[in-house]
Amino acid sequence: MQTGALRPCVLFLALCFAAEFGHSFQPAPASSSISSSSSKTRWCSNVKRTRLDASENTETGEGETWGGASPFIKARTTNAQPPLGVSRTALRAVENNSGIKSSGVGLFGRFGNINLGAGSNKHHAKGSVGGQKGVDLKTKTKNREAALTAEDEHELSKQIQILCKLKAKKDNLAAKLSRAPTDDEWAAVIGCSKKALLRQIKKSQVAKGKLVAANAGIVRVIAKNYENSGVVLADLIQEGNLGLLEAADRFNPEKGFKFCTYAAWWVRQRIGRSIAVQSRVIRLPVYVHNLLGTMAKTTRTMTAELGRKPTDEEVAARMKVPVSKLRMYAASSKHVLSLELPVSHRKDDKRTLSDSLTWDGADPVDNLEVEALRSELVNVMDELDDKEKLVVRMRFGLDDGICKTRPELAEALNVSRERARLIETKAINKLRHPSTSFRLKVFLSSLMK
Incomplete structure (x- = not known):
């Protein structure tokens, strides 16, 4: 240039x-x-x-x-x-x-x-510089401070155990009084003042909140492993939080385990119970749900060992369960889908699962009309005698759908053809009488459409 x-x-x-x-x-x-x-x-x-x-x-x-x-x-x-x-x-x-x-x-x-x-x-940019998200050091510092040491967990757990003992004494007192005790009665049983009791309760509740808040992250981590189990993630997290609260009340730091290790079991137990109860339209007992989980795990293990999918007999032998019971539980575990379930997540798509399914049978409305016509024909034919009823049924195939000819009618009735024709004509004339025919005109108009 x-x-x-x-x-x-x-x-x-x-x-x-x-x-x-x-x-x-x-x-x-x-x-x-x-x-x-x-x-x-x-x-x-x-x-x-x-x-x-x-x-x-x-x-x-x-x-x-x-x-x-x-x-x-x-x-x-x-x-x-x-x-x-x-x-x-x-x-x-x-x-x-x-x-x-x-x-x-x-x-x-x-x-x-x-x-x-x-x-x-x-x-350090706290906001956004050059169109990129910066680093909020304050948030990172806060997260680091939220992590508790073993000594912190030990002290917080002591306060929580004190709260559990206080609640146990209150429950015993309520059972004796057959009513909820007052704070003064509660403090008298413990042997302290009401003010000291309330101060200790508040201190223990704060300790429980700190322990739970510092380990709340494990709930989401565990819940995401069960995300596609039939229960939405938000509900799984809520159930996991209840398990975390239960773990905080039961944790014993003297056994040498970290709180997160102990709490993970309670979180999984609560989430698993929630899935067993809420994941199916037709609720199965918890023990059946656990058996189905064991069956699925055993099937995966045996597939890896054998290089093929195991039979029901092989899975039942490994689980030491009768084959009939195993098949019954497997058949009862079928998931139920609603016909109103949307087939797309797009807001402008209003189609449901029922729109994608086809019905090969007759229209239910037509079935009702046919049943009503058959019932009315039975009532109308009560005007005929037994031989005339038989001739009409055989001639027009009302029983088996096959129309008989007059020679066939004569042979079936053991009469001459002329006699069979006369019986048929007499029966038709009775049915054509205005007192009888008007009851069938309604069905005739619907059939002519």
């Missing part, structure tokens, strides 16, 4: 940087040629000088801050481009010398936006 064509671009960028950094770039005379190396030197030195100025202002409190960052950082979160001719190596050198880390290969625009990293001492 010719120097004359490059010069206007460099002048424009120099003016942009001068307005942004607060420094003036003196363009070279029109007659002189621009050196790429001199442009690099001016730009790099200006970056260093600007950072030093911003650091001094920040230390003295005179510089403007933005989101917890210095003006130097604010100036570089724009989409400005470095001077043409500045290589990536030069950009990286400026980054290393200035102690600032970039999110891409460079500091500006298409090279990436500046982000405060571990090398940025002085200030």
Whole structure:
């Protein structure tokens, strides 16, 4: 590229940087040629000088801050481009010398936006710098402080055990009085003042809250392992929290175990019980649910051992359960789906599971009409004698759907064909009488549609 064509671009960028950094770039005379190396030197030195100025202002409190960052950082979160001719190596050198880390290969625009990293001492951005989420050190410190040592768990557990003993004495007193005791009666049984009792209860409750809050994370970790078990994650977490509270009341630090190890068992137990009760429309007993879980685990183990899916007899032999009982429990564990279950999570899609299913049978409305017609025919044919009823049934196939001919009627009745014809004609004339036929006209109009 010719120097004359490059010069206007460099002048424009120099003016942009001068307005942004607060420094003036003196363009070279029109007659002189621009050196790429001199442009690099001016730009790099200006970056260093600007950072030093911003650091001094920040230390003295005179510089403007933005989101917890210095003006130097604010100036570089724009989409400005470095001077043409500045290589990536030069950009990286400026980054290393200035102690600032970039999110891409460079500091500006298409090279990436500046982000405060571990090398940025002085200030830490609490908000968002360069479009990236910063680090909230206050939150991290709070999380570190929430972790309890073994001594802390021991002391908190002692306070919780005191609360459990106080509640046990209150329950015994309530059983004797057949009513809820007052605080004065409760304090009298314990042998202390009411004020001291309430103070101890509050202290124990605070200790229980600290122990539970410090270990609340294990509930979500365990609950996510059962996320696709038929119960929503929020309900699993709630059940796990109840198990965590139960563990806090029962924990004995004298046995040498950490609280999280002990609490994990209670959390799993409570979540498993919730799944057994709530995951199915047709509720199964808890022992049946546990047996089904054991059966699934045994099937997986034997599949890995045998290299194939085991038979019901093999699984029953391993579990020492009768095959008939195993098959009965497996058949009862089928999941039930609602026909109103949506087939898509899109808001504009209103289709349900029933829309995707097809019914090969007759329309229920038509079935009702046929049953009503058959019932009315039986009532109408009561006007005929036994031989006429038999002729009409056989002639029109009302019993088996097969219509008999007149010779077949004569043979079945052991009469002549003419006699069979006369019986048929007489029966039809009776049915055509207005006192009888009007009862069938309703069905005739519906059949003609």
